Amino acid sequence: MLGLVLLAGLTVVAVTGLLSYAAYDPRLPGNDTTPGKGLLGFYLFDWPTSPAWVYRVTQGAHVILGLTLVPVLLAKLWSVIPKLFDWPPARSLAQAVERVSLLLLVGGAGFQFATGILNIQLFYVFPFSFYPAHLYGAWIFLAALAVHVAVRLPMAIRALRSRDLRRELRTGLAGTRPEPPDPNGLVPVDPAPPTMSRRGLLAFVGGGSVLMFGLSAGQTFDGPLRRTALLAPHGREYGTGPNDFQINKTAASLGVTEADTGDAWRLVLAGAGRALLTRADLLALPLRTYALPIACVEGWSTEQVWTGVRLADLARLAGIPPGAAEVTARSVQRVGYFGQASLNAGQVSDPRSLLALRVNGADLSLDHGYPARIIVPNAPGVHNTKWVRELEFRRERP
Amino acid sequence: MKGDADRPMGRWTRWWTRRRADQEAGRGAGRGAGLWARLYGAGPGHLAGLVVCFAVAGYAATRVVEAGIWLGFAVWFVGAAVFHDLVLWPLYSAADAVLRAPSRQHERPGGRPPLVNHVRVPVALSCLLLLVWFPLVLRGAEPNYVGAVGLSTSPYLARWLWITVALFVVSALLYAVRRRAAGRPGR
Numbered sequence: 115m116l117g118l119v120l121l122a123g124l125t126v127v128a129v130t131g132l133l134s135y136a137a138y139d140p141r142l143p144g145n146d147t148t149p150g151k152g153l154l155g156f157y158l159f160d161w162p163t164s165p166a167w168v169y170r171v172t173q174g175a176h177v178i179l180g181l182t183l184v185p186v187l188l189a190k191l192w193s194v195i196p197k198l199f200d201w202p203p204a205r206s207l208a209q210a211v212e213r214v215s216l217l218l219l220v221g222g223a224g225f226q227f228a229t230g231i232l233n234i235q236l237f238y239v240f241p242f243s244f245y246p247a248h249l250y251g252a253w254i255f256l257a258a259l260a261v262h263v264a265v266r267l268p269m270a271i272r273a274l275r276s277r278d279l280r281r282e283l284r285t286g287l288a289g290t291r292p293e294p295p296d297p298n299g300l301v302p303v304d305p306a307p308p309t310m311s312r313r314g315l316l317a318f319v320g321g322g323s324v325l326m327f328g329l330s331a332g333q334t335f336d337g338p339l340r341r342t343a344l345l346a347p348h349g350r351e352y353g354t355g356p357n358d359f360q361i362n363k364t365a366a367s368l369g370v371t372e373a374d375t376g377d378a379w380r381l382v383l384a385g386a387g388r389a390l391l392t393r394a395d396l397l398a399l400p401l402r403t404y405a406l407p408i409a410c411v412e413g414w415s416t417e418q419v420w421t422g423v424r425l426a427d428l429a430r431l432a433g434i435p436p437g438a439a440e441v442t443a444r445s446v447q448r449v450g451y452f453g454q455a456s457l458n459a460g461q462v463s464d465p466r467s468l469l470a471l472r473v474n475g476a477d478l479s480l481d482h483g484y485p486a487r488i489i490v491p492n493a494p495g496v497h498n499t500k501w502v503r504e505l506e507f508r509r510e511r512p
Numbered sequence: 513m514k515g516d517a518d519r520p521m522g523r524w525t526r527w528w529t530r531r532r533a534d535q536e537a538g539r540g541a542g543r544g545a546g547l548w549a550r551l552y553g554a555g556p557g558h559l560a561g562l563v564v565c566f567a568v569a570g571y572a573a574t575r576v577v578e579a580g581i582w583l584g585f586a587v588w589f590v591g592a593a594v595f596h597d598l599v600l601w602p603l604y605s606a607a608d609a610v611l612r613a614p615s616r617q618h619e620r621p622g623g624r625p626p627l628v629n630h631v632r633v634p635v636a637l638s639c640l641l642l643l644v645w646f647p648l649v650l651r652g653a654e655p656n657y658v659g660a661v662g663l664s665t666s667p668y669l670a671r672w673l674w675i676t677v678a679l680f681v682v683s684a685l686l687y688a689v690r691r692r693a694a695g696r697p698g699r
Contacts, residue, residue: 150578153571184644191596198597206553211562217593218569224592236656237647241584250572250579251589257568261561287626309612309628318633322640329641329675344671345645347653350663360661367659481662 116190116319117270121263123183128256130176134411135249137161137169137494142456143442145497147245154253163464166491170409173494174334177413180230181330185322187223189315196302212265215258222255234412235347269298277312287311333360333414340416348414356474357482359416362495365480369448370501372480379446379485381469385432385439385507393485396471399423399431404466410495420489422470425462425505432507436463439507443488446501455497457490459510466491469502604639608632625694630687634679641672 139161140146148155162168204210226248233244240247290311293301310318332343343349352358365371380390401421409415426436439462444454461467467490471478478484483500490498548556576585611632647653648668657665 148575148579150575152575152578154575181644185640188596188600188640192601195597195601207551208553208558211559215562215565218565220596221589221593224595225589228588228592228595231644232647235645235647235653236660237653238656239652240588242581242588243579246576246579247581247585247588250576251585253572253575254569254589257565257572261565264561265558309626314629318629318636321633322637325637325641326644344675345641345648345668347648347657348661350661352663363660364662 115274115316116186116193117266118274119186120183120190121270123179123186124259127176127180127183128252130172130179131248131252132157133172134169134176134494137173137492138497139456139458142440142458144454145456147243147451148249150246151249154249160458160460161493163461163467163491163493166406166466169492169494170334170407170415173409173411174331174413174415177230177234178327178331178334180227182323182327184227184231184326185319187227188322189319191220194300196300200299215261218254218258219262222251222258225251226255282316283313285311285313287314336416346414348410348412356476357479359418359482360414361481362410362412363447363450363500365501368445368450368453370446370480374446375480375485375501379503381486381502382504383428383432383507384504385429385434387433389431393471396423396469396486399427401471402465402468404468404489404491406466406489406491408489408495408498419474420468420470421472421475422468422486422489424465425457425467425469425488425490426465428469428505429462429507432505434507434509438510439463440510441508442506443499443502444504444506445499446503452496452499455488455499457488457493457497461490461493462507464491469505600643604636607635611635625687625690627687630683634676634683637679638672638676641675645672 135155136158138145138147139158140148140151140155141158204213229240229244229248229251232239233248238244287308287310290308292305292308295301295303328342329344330346330349332340333346333349340349341351348360348362350360352361365375380392381396383389383391400423402424403419403421405417405419407415407417425441429436429439429441432439436459438459440456440459441462442454442456445452447453457467468488469486470483470489471486473482478487483502486502487500488498488502545555552559573582576582612628642649645668648657648665649672651665651669654665657663
């Protein structure tokens with residue numbers, strides 16, 4: 115039962131995770147955080163801009179569902195503890211080989227959950243970069259998971275069908291009897307008297323999942339639901355002003371100062387030629403306003419109303435026809451990851467893709483990227499480069 | 513059970529069960545398969561699946577080496593494999609033994625309902641929240657967090673404590689309800 119819940123849940127977590135890797139468009143210059151991925155990038159595709167909410171949903175599901183599965187994973191590990199003390203550890207060659215794969219399975223699960231959970235809390239205690247470790251760890255885990263499912267699924271289905279769920283839900287502690295011995299030796303030979311019924315255990319684990327979900331899911335919503343994210347790193351309230359929404363990197367932490375972004379700031383627009391634009395020049399161009407979500411790899415998201423110049427208009431101004439134009443946006447920021455990000459031709463030509471100057475009717479605050487930032491529908495948060503100093507348009511490679 | 517055979521799950525399970533029984537008995541593919549099963553202990557599909565698993569995992573491991581992070585990766589991977597069995601499990605088993613010890617003496621048939629789950633469930637759920645969110649609750653993430661979010665992690669400790677209080681209150685209320693129900697005659 116626990117195994118089948120994990121199978122369904124982890125499938126969603128794995129698919130959304132691999133989609134998130136594609137969303138980073140690692141094939142574009144400067145975007146690849148895992149240059150040594152080799153064959154593991156076999157499925158990459160140009161990340162689309164529509165529907166604008168896809169990344170918000172998939173990455174929110176990746177993180178929140180992962181958190182929700184923690185109690186189920188722990189309960190599963192608890193339920194198979196007797197296998198740890200099996201002696202001899204393997205009775206056949208097949209069993210020995212399978213146990214090696216179980217090391218990859220359990221280690222992979224723990225590794226992926228631990229690195230993910232620490233990373234969303236910005237607790238970088240692991241001695242490696244998150245991106246390659248979480249990606250390569252995922253493939254090791256998924257390989258072991260696939261073979262484990264192939265070998266054990268019949269047993270899981272048999273176990274599930276050996277008990278009627280509705281009858282189990284009617285059975286209290288007084289009626290709870292030990293499991294009959296099984297051929298795999300998973301059932302304790304001489305169990306202590308039960309202190310919890312099977313329905314009680316299900317409620318216990320399920321309650322843990324409900325608790326994890328209920329205290330963190332709010333960080334993917336706007337409005338009053340956001341306040342429910344009491345134990346989630348990015349569900350914080352900043353205030354009620356136009357710029358009072360989730361910040362992911364402050365200007366101060368990346369060495370961006372008022373001097374960099376004040377009157378002396380110019381946007382370098384490179385393409386067929388090269389031009390310098392002031393913020394007033396940009397404000398004089400046709401401005402568009404769209405409500406677009408910003409969604410982070412760490413699972414939080416929020417929708418805001420952005421006003422700015424279309425990237426397509428800027429591409430035209432740079433002398434490259436939108437539709438054939440890619441762009442690399444470079445930031446004023448001096449330190450940290452994602453000081454630049456490249457966008458594909460589809461992202462540049464989407465009419466909702468903006469170099470935003472205002473948000474919710476007010477000028478961007480410094481922490482939200484003043485004087486100008488990128489906002490692209492459906493792009494991962496870090497690709498919406500803040501404090502843009504240069505836009506380099508070029509023709510898409512054939 | 514009547515009608516069970518018509519359910520698709522029923523057919524599938526029977527097929528799997530039969531297939532597995534055939535495999536275990538080495539039937540279905542002649543004497544060669546029987547010899548293989550005796551030597552190896554499972555069907556050839558079992559070995560093939562595991563070989564594919566090790567090939568994919570091995571390739572991913574070469575990428576880890578290529579990224580120059582193999583030592584830290586290996587230490588964390590093995591650590592993650594044994595963390596539950598060698599750290600968490602002894603801890604929560606010992607804690608559970610302590611919790612259960614006094615309650616056993618109070619067990620009387622027909623008496624009040626056992627208290628033990630009304631203590632260990634809120635304790636366990638509170639520990640679960642701490643296990644997942646300790647970098648925020650115990651403020652280990654504070655420097656990075658302030659730099660990124662622009663706010664302090666200081667509210668999280670109080671939030672965790674209040675949630676813990678709420679879990680105990682709900683558990684106590686449920687216990688009171690169960691005890692009243694158990695006390696009523698003609699239950």
